[in-house]
Amino acid sequence: MGYDFDRIEKKWQKYWSEHKTFKADINHDKPKFYVLDMFPYPSGAGLHVGHPLGYIASDIYSRFKRHQGFNVLHPMGYDAYGLPAEQYAIQTGTHPEITTEKNILRYREQLDKIGFSFDWDREVRTSDPEYYRWTQWTFIRLFHSWYNKKTDKAEDISALITHFEINGNAGLEATNTCEEIFTAEFWNNASEKEQQQILMHYRLAYLSETMVNWCPELGTVLANDEVKEGLSERGGHPVEKKLMMQWSLRITAYAQRLLDGLETVDWSEPIKEMQRNWIGRSEGASVDFEVWDGDESPKVLPFGEDLGGVIEGTGNTEDSNNENDPENTPGYYGTDKGAWFANKDYVRELRKNPTDAEALLWENVRKDRIGYRIRRQHAIEAYIVDFVCLSKKTIIELDGDIHDYQAKADKLRTETLEENGYSIIRFKNSDVNDHLEEVIKTIKTYLDNKIVEDLKVLLFGEDLGGVKEGTKTTEERYKGDELITPPHPSPKGREQIIDYNLNESTKVLPFGEDLGGVNEAEVKTTDKGDSFTPPLPIAIWDSPEGREQITDKNLNESTKVLPLGEDIGGVNKPNQQTQKITVFTTRPDTLFGATFMVLAPEHELVSQITSASRREKVEAYVSWAKNRSERERMTEVKNISGEFTGAYGVNPLTGGKLPIWIADYVLSGYGTGAIMAVPGHDSRDFAFARHFDLPIIQVVVKEGEEPTDPATWDDSIDSKEGVMVNSGFITGMKVKEAIITTINKIQEMGIGYGTINFRLHDAIFSRQRYWGEPFPIYYKDGMPYTLDESGLPLKLPQVESYLPTEQGDPPLAALTDWKTKEGYPLETNTMPGFAGSSGYYLRYMDPQNKEEYFSAEANQYWRNVDLYVGGDEHAAGHLIYSRFWNKFLYDLGMACEAEPFKKLINQGKIQGRSSFVYRIPGTNKFVSHNLRKDYDTQRLHVDIDLVENDVLNTKGFKAWREEYKNAEFILEEGKYICGWEVEKMSKSKHNVQNPDALIEKYGADTLRLYEMFLGPLEQDKPWDTNGIEGVFRFLKRLWRLYFDNNDQLIVTNENATKEELKVLHKTIKKIHEDIERFSFNTGVSAFMICVNELMELNCHKREILEPLALLIEPYAPHVAEELWQSLGHTGSISTVDFPQYVEKYLAEASFQYPVSFNGKMRFKLDLPMGLTIAEIEKAALESDEAKKWMEGKPVRKVIIVPNRIINIVI
RNA sequence: GCUCGAGUGGUGGAAUUGGUAGACACGUUGGACUUAAAAUCCAAUGACCAUUGCGGUCGUGCGGGUUCAAGUCCCGCCUCGAGUACCA
Incomplete structure (x- = not known):
């Protein structure tokens, strides 16, 4: 009889099941060890040999830990919600639950055959109402939570409401999408619905209209990680971007913690790296660029360039090319042609020779350094003055030689300003440069002594000429549906001032200056100070997901969050007096190299800034870009496209005018959807600049090198390291220093700040599907409310059809009674696949608990997963979501560990090994592999079950398919040899290896050993059945150490020799080490060597063979149990102490x-x-x-x- | 493009800290047992040269380097795989 694996395995599987050998209960006398496998989606195809690979490894580890005295929690369950069962339901009408149940039974049967030591009493299924009630429960908690950045954790929404009642949303540091600042008064007077709308911007589970991945084929929205290369991960269907009302989880609130937590876990570097990439943290700066308020202004003035000659940057646009056309050319700044011609030479001169004096002085008087608040480049009446102290009504002007010929104009200016109560003190540039201290002293003394009669302080937006522009526009803003359109192309009062002033002086701003005190904070203060309460609906602005601000000001994003059924209703964005474009850049140091700007076609400002003459083209481009599928966009990355809007931005550091383009290489979903283009040092910007003939400037050189002419370049110059050139106040600095210096500068200027941007997006949480967890949400007055927790679980109802309704709503929408008791409609979307899998490891700790998710006691004992084994395909999805889920529960005080999975092992994929036959085309003749060169052949996949050691079973082949019935073979040495190749395991390639067939032939222990023997666990490797014989032989040899050919036990009680003990202990040491470092393949080798050597020594001694049976139990548990019992033991071997390695036996002479x-x-x-x-x-x-x-x-x-x-x- | 990983016999792979490259297994070849087959056992098996015997040369993707010593460390490439992709 020999090694009768079939009998042995059935016997012990029955024993384990009947005795609940692997049941784990809380036992404070033993240390815990939690080993978890990523639970499977039970597909109809059943398991193939790739699936159990990780389960075998974790099972070996679990069994090993039991031998070491640990109380091991090793559960298994099913990720039962999934698209395939639902697709099948759509096709056949079979309820997905039935399909799923059937598949689970099949999975269970297959799993049982392999002899895993799971505690099946803890099985969970995500589709079980007793399980998903806790998924729903968690969702309710998320809905009622917000993220407090001060405490850096999620807190109950009630605390937020209290804050609103007392302070409005001022002084709050919360991850949110609420753009508006509101007062307590406003909050307290708001209706419930209005309050709910506001709260929606703070909830961790929120409803918003966002750009989603819509898969028409699957009829549902997909999360980012469910889309691979523009196609759905399941099914490979095209995906498009669509604006839809969706539930999302505010996972971005946790971005930094998710990143930091990676440092504390023992995961493979590649997986951590993938998560880091997915979270995508980049440090940089948010910088505001003002939009140049003038139509069709063609001048591009990057740093150091002059205006002469060819008009740059718009070489491809006909209408700006003809300087001699009086209709075109002078229209630069809107209305006053004369002013331009009068000033242009002056402007050129100024641009060529920016003074450093102003910058120098500013450095020394800015803020309150001399005891007075000084502002610079401030708009006073129609003029921009160099510096002003508003409280003392004192203007400080710097005149270089350059100004001298402007004396007349200056005189006029002086008169005008003095009429308004201002006094002016003047210094020469050279005074500032050479006698700075004296100049400052003079200013201070002057200010000290000046008495101002009217102490009215001019706030920004006010001028002295009677009309309070800023206030006026604020009122207009909320007047109603219609905006009052001013006659001037620029709709905003303040910009008219700037505009006028530019006509007047067209001043080039020295480095570090801005165009006139645009200061967001002050504007807001003004609004608040007026205690002006805008009528509702207020505009609430959604920031792009993933955007994280260091400072809590500034949120100027595009997507509106609106409750269902609500429309935007003609609300206009507040604070638009200054049109500005905020960009995110990781390289603020290259600001001086920015020569144009690019907006994403979807950017909200596009329609506002586009000039009349460009409108048609721009609109055509926007609609073209909108109608492209994601996949098209991605595959056509190399094609450069874009359109000039006719508008210009102002480089805040150089004053240079940057043409604003739109192009789809700028993504609306990242950063602010707008960039400053630095073609000199960014390859995409470079390609774009070359294509559209835009200027390129070098601002970084490698240390010790000289700048070169960008015209000669083939690509942008790498600028990660180097020294700044052509960059004003940072020229000569190294890149790192320049970045810091620039951030400080723009922060001082109030036009930006250092910030961190995350690529991670909030997780879109709804699916327009039937087969998933229903949301515990109902709608009242169009706003979502959570069901009472006592009403959970909200069970998934039966439906007639699994298809969307005729209106395109999810299947649940077809139900007439999908309502609460009170008659409120329930949410008709369902949750995505990752909902149920995000917290299952916690439920395993206490799976039968009817009162709570899991008890504190269970959580305190089992804590978190010590070893998690699964494929790396979950790196960006499940592993991020469940870390988020865990951190949220951690914030609630429920989970006691900040990270759910301490150690993670990723088993490699098992690839298929396809076999091929070679047919002579048009015939039924097949040529053996090595003879195929002599013929013209075509290669065909052949079922691997018909091939053994690359030899084709020709009889079987003929019977395989009708068409091969009369096949003829050209053999080599009497055999038909097949070719082979490593490919993905798939049905169509006929290379799927089913474990059942192998277990039938060789037994589960052989399969377990062989899967481990195949190679390192973490490495991808091809499946090749050829080697399995060797492992099978090994087990038979092992058996024969204990039994003779007549099945008689031949184990003796003789004392072992030194040699024999050495073999044993060498193996103990090796096995121990190999399991600890998850090197299971070398472990199998060690067993083989051990058995070979004991064979050679003809050893049948109990002293050796008893420990050997124990040693092999984790790998081959069935045979180990049988040998253990044969040696006279009762009960299972599974918790017997592991043999200890004794060093002295290894001592050599x-x-x-x-x-x-x-x-x-x-x-x-x-x-x-x-x-x-x-x-x-x-x-x-x-x-x-x-x-x-x-x-x-x-x-x-x-x-x-x-x-x-x-x-x-x- | 970027990031990560990997390249070792006919095949899967081993070499854990720089210290005997190719453990273990498959396959192949030869042999034993058998009427025969299966099973089992024994021997050989990196390539090349030599072979009467002793033996020798080369060899871990390629080219350099460090070292008494390199599959292992450093520099520069090549190829394959995975992830990600106009991410500013």
Whole structure:
């Protein structure tokens, strides 16, 4: 009979099941160990050999830990919601639950056959109402939570409401999408619905209209990680971007913690790296660029350039190319042609020679440095003055030589300003440069002594000329549906001032200056100070997901969050007096190299800034871009496209005018959807600039090199490291220093701030599907409310059809009674696949608990997963979502560990090994692999079950398919040899290896050993059945150490020899080490070596074989149990102490030294242990072999590593 | 493009800290047992040269380097795989 695996395995599987051998209960006397497999989606195809690979590894580890005295939690369950069952339901009408149940039974049957030590009493299924009630429960908690950045954790929404009641949303640091600042008064007077709308911007589970991945084929929205290369992960269907009302989880609130947590877990570096990439943290700056308020202004003035000659940047646009056309050319700044011509030379001059004096002075007087608040480049009446102290009505002007010929104009200006109560003090540039301290002293003294009669302080937006522009526009803003359109192309009062002023002086701003005190914070203060309460609906602005601000001001994003059924209703964005474009850049140091700007076609400002003459083209481009599928956009990345809007931005540091383009290489979903283009140092910007003939400036050089002419470049210049050139106040600095300096500068200027941007988006949480968890949400007055927790679970109802309704709503929408008791409609979307899998490891700790998710006691005991095994396909999805889920529950005080999975092992994929036959086309003749070159053949996949060791079973092949019934074969040496190749395992390639067939032939223990023997666990490897015989042979040999050919136990009680003990303990040591480091393949080798050596020693001694049975139990549990019982033990072997390695048995009397000459091994020398180095050297040099190799040459050096090597250098 | 990983016999792979490259297994070849087959056991098996015997040369993707000594460390490439992709 011999090794009868079939009998043994069935016997022990039954025993384990009946005795609940692997049931784990809280036991405070034992240390816990939690081993978890990523639970499977039970597909209709059942398991193939790739699936159990990780389960076998984790099972070995679990069993090993039990032998070491740990209380091991090793559960298994099913991720039962999934698209395939629902697709099947749509096709056949079979309820997905039935399909799923059937598949689970099949999975269970297959799993049982492999002999896993799961505690099946803890099985969970995500589709079980008793399970998903806790998924729903968590969702309710998320809905009622917000993220407090001050405490850096999620908190109950009630605390937020209290804050609103007392302070409005001022002084709050919360992750949110609420753009508006509101007062307590406003909050307290708001209706419930209005309050709910506001709260929606703070909830961790929220409803919003966002750009989603819509898959028409699947009829549902998908999360980012469910889309691969523009196609759905399941099914490979095209995905498009669509604006839809969706539930999302505010996972972005946790971005930094998710990133930081990676440092505390023991995961493979590639997976951590993938998560880091997915979270995508980049440090940089948010910078505001004002929009140049003038139509059709063609001048591009990057730093250092002048206006002469060819008009740059718009070479491809006809209407700006003709300077001689009086209709076109002078229209630069809107209305006043004369002013432009009068000033243009002056402007050119100024741009060529920016003064440093102003910057220098500013450095010394800015903020309150001299005891007075000084502002610079401030708009006073129609003029921009260099510096002003508003409280003292004092203007400080700097005049270089350059100004001198402007004396007349300045005189006029002086008069105008003085009429308004201002006094002006003037300094020469040279005064500032040479006698700075004196200048400052003079200013201070002047201010100290000046008495201002009217102490009215001019707030920004006010001027002295009567009309309070800023306030007016604020009122207009909320007047109603209609905006009052001013006659001037620029709709905003403040910009008119700037505009006028530019006409007047067209001043080039020195470095570090801005165009006139645009200061967001002050504007807001003004609004608040007026205690002006805008009528509702207020505009609430959604920031792009993933955007994280260091400072809590500024949120100027595009997507509106609106409750269902609500419309935007003509609300206009507040604070638009200044049209500005905010960009995110990781390289603020290259600001001086920015020569144009690009907006995403979807950017909200596009329609507002586009000039009349460009409108048609721009609109055509926007609609073209909108109608492209994601996939098209991605595959056509190399094609450069874009359109000039006709508008210009102002470089805040150089004052240079940057043409604003739209192009789809700028993504609306990242950063602010707008960029400053630095073609000199960004390859995409470079390509774009070349394509549209836009200027390129070099601002970084490698240290020690000289700048070169960008016209000669083939690509942008790498600028990660180097020294700044052409960059004003940062010229000469190294990149790192320049970044910091620039951020400080723009922060001072109030036009930006250092910030961190995350690529991570909030997780879109609704699916327009039937087969998923229903949301515990109902709608009242169009706003979502959560069901009472006592009403959970909200069970998934039966439906007639699994298809969307005719209106395109989810299947649940077809139900007329999908309502609460009170008659409120319930949410008709369902939750996505990752909902149920995000917290299942916690439920396993206490799976039967009817009162709560899991008890505190269970959580305190089991804590988190010590070893998590699964595929790396979940790196960006499940592993992020469940970490988020856990951190949220951690914030609630429920989960006691901040990270759910301490150690993660990713098993590699098992690829298929396809076999091929070679047919002569048009015939039914098949040529053996090595003869195929002599024929013209076509390669066809053949079922791997018909092939053994690459030899085709020709009879089987003929029977395989009707068309091959009369196949003829051209054989080599009497055999038909098949070709082979490693491919993905798939039905169509006929290379799927089903474990059941192997278990039937060789048994589960062989399968377990062989899957491990195949290669390193974490590596991808092809499945090849050829080697399985060797493992099977090994088990049969093992058996024969214990039994003779007549099945008689031949184990003796004789004392083991030194040799035998050495073999055993060598193996104990090796197995122990290999399991600890998850090197299961070398473990199997060690067993083989052990058995081979014991065979050779003809050892049948209990002293050796009893520990050996224990040792192999984790790998081959069935045979181990059987041997253990045969040796006279009762009960399971599974918790018996693991054999201990005893070092003394490995002690050797001698060591065989490899002796090398100049590093090349030449011969071996057996020397006793314990010799001194000198003795070893002497013995080595005096040996006959050594003399032969030395050939009488002198020995230069001898290296001896005791018990390792002898190397003789000659 | 970027990030990560990997390249070792005919095949899967081993070499854990720089110290005998190719453990273990498959396959192949030869042999034993058998009427025969299966099963089992024994031997050989990196390539090349030599072979009467002793033996020798080369060899871990390629090219350099460090070292007494490199599959292992460093520099520069090549190829394959995975992830990600106009992410500013």
